[in-house]
Structures are given as structure tokens and as C-alpha cells.
């Protein structure tokens with residue numbers, strides 16, 4: 123079809139335009155330009171000017187538009203649109219149907235939406251810039267209606283769409299979610315399984331079923347064929363949690379601690395499982411190493427001065443006699459422990475480039491520490507071994523250098539509130555080196571209690587800042603204890619305004635008061651009164667956890683044995699507040715609740731403090747969370763042994 127220029131003027135460089143199925147041909151006086159319809163960003167547009175027309179052509183290849191003066195035949199625009207639509211409709215219809223399929227197929231993750239948004243934007247430029255002056259076929263009209271809707275989606279529309287997707291999947295997989303665990307999953311638990319954003323944080327409180335959700339999500343991803351077992355990695359904080367998760371999943375190899383993950387990555391690259399140094403596991407070996415190092419270096423006067431200053435500043439120890447005097451003092455063990463802690467923290471801080479900022483403030487202590495580090499590294503290399511920090515450090519190096527290529531599409535991390543910077547960086551590296559991989563972090567900022575091991579609560583409270591755009595949801599029911607215990611423990615922990623507010627309800631009611639107070643003037647009298655009370659009302663085989671802030675505050679072995687043999691109908695275990703994380707029992711008996719012991723204000727060496735994550739502004743923030751952990755272990759009743767003379771300020775603050 124040819125449209126001749128209807129005006130004759132030198133300003134009109136176009137003689138005619140020719141349209142056929144495949145091309146638009148512009149005949150100029152001295153040239154011919156041919157464009158395939160697909161090369162045109164949108165249908166050429168005729169603009170009416172006072173004396174003529176302009177035909178405007180926009181090429182896909184660049185963003186400039188080309189305009190030619192041309193006096194048009196009246197039907198020219200309709201035909202231009204018609205040819206362009208016919209040639210480009212397959213792209214529109216196919217892209218829109220792919221987008222629709224993508225939206226239905228899996229959860230609308232942030233990355234997926236960004237990709238869809240880009241496509242929608244490009245199509246809108248092509249198709250929606252102006253009304254097309256031709257008859258549109260049904261399939262084009264349908265696709266354009268979808269395009270118009272997608273292009274106008276606001277954040278609220280996206281949220282609504284995601285919500286209806288989740289509701290649809292909850293209906294579709296109802297019987298799966300009902301039968302997955304011993305109990306049907308709650309709506310919040312199901313939602314956490316279905317949501318599959320690139321970065322997802324599930325915030326929970328104590329006893330809200332975090333472990334149930336991790337295992338359920340793992341099984342859901344497999345069941346819905348979004349993942350094969352090899353695509354999934356579950357990371358647990360410690361070996362207890364890892365074993366519990368392994369026990370609940372068939373695909374046991376997919377569950378690891380951070381250390382076993384590091385070990386596996388190293389073994390993969392190096393071809394053999396690395397040997398773990400005895401200095402990491404054996405206290406005697408540690409002590410011998412420190413003594414040997416001290417004896418070897420003590421004759422160096424500068425080392426001696428650094429050591430004397432370190433002991434004075436950190437332990438108020440005055441070096442008066444020989445090295446042997448110090449080595450026979452009770453401080454020796456604490457010194458061994460501190461140096462090993464410093465070696466570990468130094469390595470962790472070094473791995474994330476955090477040492478330089480401490481150089482000036484801790485110049486002497488760092489110099490002393492480096493003496494130990496040199497010897498330590500020599501020891502490990504002679505032994506051809508690594509320590510626990512190396513497992514993560516080396517795994518990161520191999521991942522960053524490309525020697526190791528992670529295969530996991532879905533990384534699920536338990537106890538996220540206690541993740542340390544080095545571990546968080548390893549997770550980031552694994553995600554960055556597997557395109558499209560997703561992170562599901564499950565944590566409870568109210569139970570973050572491992573700062574002394576490098577745990578940094580800010581990875582949870584500022585999750586998106588560290589990991590990028592994220593969907594955060596909460597578990598809203600606790601299955602462990604009554605509303606009364608829930609209220610008092612939540613109020614206590616949230617006295618710190620930095621803790622994230624959560625709305626949690628108790629799943630079941632309990633006829634017993636939340637707390638039984640046992641006031642005492644003598645701790646032993648308190649213990650026997652507490653057990654008398656429990657034995658009176660508890661059914662046979664009721665479980666009891668005796669909990670204390672420190673090992674020193676726990677019952678001595680003979681007292682515990684005496685209680686166990688007196689109350690054989692009860693199943694009694696004792697542990698520290700820290701060790702109780704993740705545990706539950708019918709009754710929790712909290713002991714050692716005196717002013718001096720709780721909150722603990724034991725100070726670490728200043729360099730240790732500086733190497734650990736920043737201290738929170740709120741006073742005793744971590745101690746408060748630790749007490750919250752202890753308060754939330756009891757299913758039936760919490761028994762508080764309160765010294766009449768000097769009760770802990772934490773106990774006085776409880777509102778029941």
C-alpha cells in the first residue's frame with residue numbers, strides 16, 4: 123500500500139510512504155528508508171501542523187524520534203496503526219500472558235515485580251502512548267486491558283494481589299498444612315510458608331512455633347515443586363537446634379550449623395575435610411599453649427611491659443613477682459579464656475575490616491594480642507588444622523573468589539537474632555553468588571542473647587538495611603503458656619523501646635496463676651518450698667526446669683540429686699538461662715534472683731567490648747532479654763524464688 127505525498131513543496135523531503143506486512147518504507151527524493159515494524163517502538167504518528175503533517179518515527183534502538191514532513195492521505199494513520207499492530211501483537215499478547223502466568227505461578231517477590239514492572243513499562247510506552255486508530259482484535263484488546271491495569275498498580279494494589287495469592291494458596295493447600303505437623307498450622311504460620319520473597323523475615327515470640335514454620339516451609343517448597351532438596355539449605359545456630367531440625371526432616375543433609383557449612387565448603391574446594399585444631403576444643407591444650415607462649419616471649423622486655431599493662435588495665439592485677447607467680451594465681455584461667463576470646467573476636471573483626479578503627483585506642487593491647495596470634499597461627503599451621511572462625515572465614519574467601527559456587531536457591535536461617543557479622547556476611551556472599559536465591563530468616567529480637575559470642579541484634583531489627591528490600595511477618599500465637607505469662611513477659615521485655623512491638627496471643631488458657639512466688643531468707647528453704655508446692659499439684663512425670671543466670675548460681679550436684687530422689691515423680695533438669703533457649707517444661711523454677719546476680723554486670727576486658735557488636739543504648743538490654751527467655755520456658759507455671767532481703771530489680775519490675 124502506497125501513500126503519495128499530496129503536497130508538492132521543497133520542504134517535503136518525503137515523496138511517498140509504502141506499507142507492507144513487514145516494513146514501513148519511506149521514499150525520499152534522493153533516498154529510501156526501510157524500517158521493519160518490529161524496529162519501531164510504537165506505531166508511527168502523524169501530527170497535523172498548520173500547513174501539512176509530520177510523520178514521527180520512534181526507533182526501538184535509540185530514544186530519538188525522526189520526523190518527516192509529509193502531507194498525508196486521510197486514512198494513512200489508521201493503516202500505519204494497523205500494520206504496526208499486526209506486526210507487534212504477538213509480542214504484546216505473549217508478554218502479557220507470560221506475565222499473567224508468572225503472577226499466578228509463584229509468590230510475587232520484589233525482584234519478580236521489578237522485572238515485571240520493567241516489561242510493563244516498556245509495553246506501555248509502545249502501546250499506550252496514544253489511542254490507536256485501527257480496529258483492534260480481541261486478543262489485543264484483552265492484553266491491553268491487562269496492561270492498563272498492571273501499569274496503574276500502586277503499592278496497595280500489589281499488597282492486595284499478594285494477599286489474594288496467599289489466601290488462594292492457603293485454600294489450595296489446606297489439607298497439606300493441616301496434616302504437615304502434629305497440629306494444623308495457624309494462618310500466620312501458613313502465610314510465612316507461602317510468602318516467598320527474595321528476603322523474608324519472620325519475627326516471632328517465645329513458643330510461637332518457629333521450628334514448626336522452618337520445617338513446614340521446607341516441606342512446602344518441596345511439595346509445591348518450587349525446590350528440590352539440593353536447592354534448600356537450613357542453617358541452625360548450634361548443634362542442638364540443628365539436630366532437632368534434622369530429626370524433623372527427611373533431607374537431613376540440607377540442615378547444617380554455620381560451622382558444618384563452612385567445613386563442607388572448605389572440603390569441597392580443598393578435596394578433604396579440614397582438621398579442627400585441638401586448641402578449639404581442648405581446655406588443657408589451650409592452657410598449655412598460653413603458658414608456653416608466655417614462657418617463650420616473657421624474656422622480651424617489650425612483651426613483658428605490654429603484658430604487665432594488659433593485666434593491670436583489664437584485671438587490676440599487679441605484677442610483682444615472677445611469671446611463675448602469675449601462672450600459679452587464680453587469674454591464670456581467666457587470662458587463658460580472655461586471650462582465646464580475643465583471638466577469635468580479632469579474627470572475626472579482621473575478616474570484616476573492623477580492626478583499623480581500634481588501632482589507636484588499643485594500640486598496646488593489640489600489639490600484645492598479635493604476639494599470641496603469630497604463635498597461634500604457627501601452631502595451627504604446624505598441626506595443619508583450622509579453628510571454628512577459619513571455617514567461616516575460609517568458606518567466605520572461597521565463595522568470594524569463585525572457587526566455590528553455591529547451589530542453594532533457598533537459604534533458611536533459624537535463630538537469626540543471634541547472627542554475628544561474619545556469619546551474616548557469609549549468608550550475603552552465598553546469596554550474591556547464586557542468582558535468584560532467596561533468604562528466609564526466622565528470629566525473635568526479644569530473645570537475642572549472644573552478643574558475647576558476636577551476635578548482633580541489628581541484623582534482625584534493621585534487616586532490610588543489611589539484606590535489602592524484605593517482607594516481614596510475625597507469628598501471632600504462643601502455644602507454650604497462658605495469656606497472663608505472655609502479657610507479663612512481653613511488658614517486661616518491651617520496657618526497652620528498641621525491641622520490636624509484636625501482637626501475640628496465647629493459644630490456650632491455663633487455670634493456674636501465671637506466677638507462683640516463693641519468698642525466702644535462705645535459698646535452700648526456698649527450693650524445698652517450691653518443690654513441695656509443685657509436687658502437690660503436678661501430675662506424675664511433670665517436667666521441671668531449674669534455671670539460673672550463671673553456672674555458679676545453679677544448685678550443687680548433691681542438692682540436685684537429693685531433690686531428684688525426693689521427687690522421683692517429677693522429671694527435673696537444671697541449666698542456665700542461656701542454655702534454656704529453645705527449651706520448655708511444665709514448670710520453670712527460677713533461682714538466684716538476687717540483686718547482685720541479676721542483671722549481671724560483669725565487665726569484659728575493654729578490648730573484648732570494643733571487638734563485640736556495639737552496646738545498645740538501653741541499660742542492661744541483653745540481660746533483660748535473657749530474663750525474658752527464662753520467664754517464657756514454663757508451660758503451666760513459672761515459679762520465682764525471691765530472696766526477701768535483696769531481690770533483683772528485674773523481679774521487682776514484673777507486673778503480675
Ligand SMILES: Nc1ncnc2c1ncn2[C@@H]1O[C@H](COP(=O)(O)OP(=O)(O)OP(=O)(O)O)[C@@H](O)[C@H]1O
Nearest residue numbers: 305306307308328329330331332333334601704705
Ligand atoms: N500450629 C500449632 N498448633 C499447636 N501447637 C503448635 C503449633 N505450632 C507449634 N506448636 C507447638 O508450640 C510449641 C513451641 O514451638 P517451638 O518450639 O517451635 O517454638 P519456638 O518459637 O521455637 O519457641 P522458643 O523461641 O521459645 O524456643 C511446641 O510444643 C510446638 O509443637
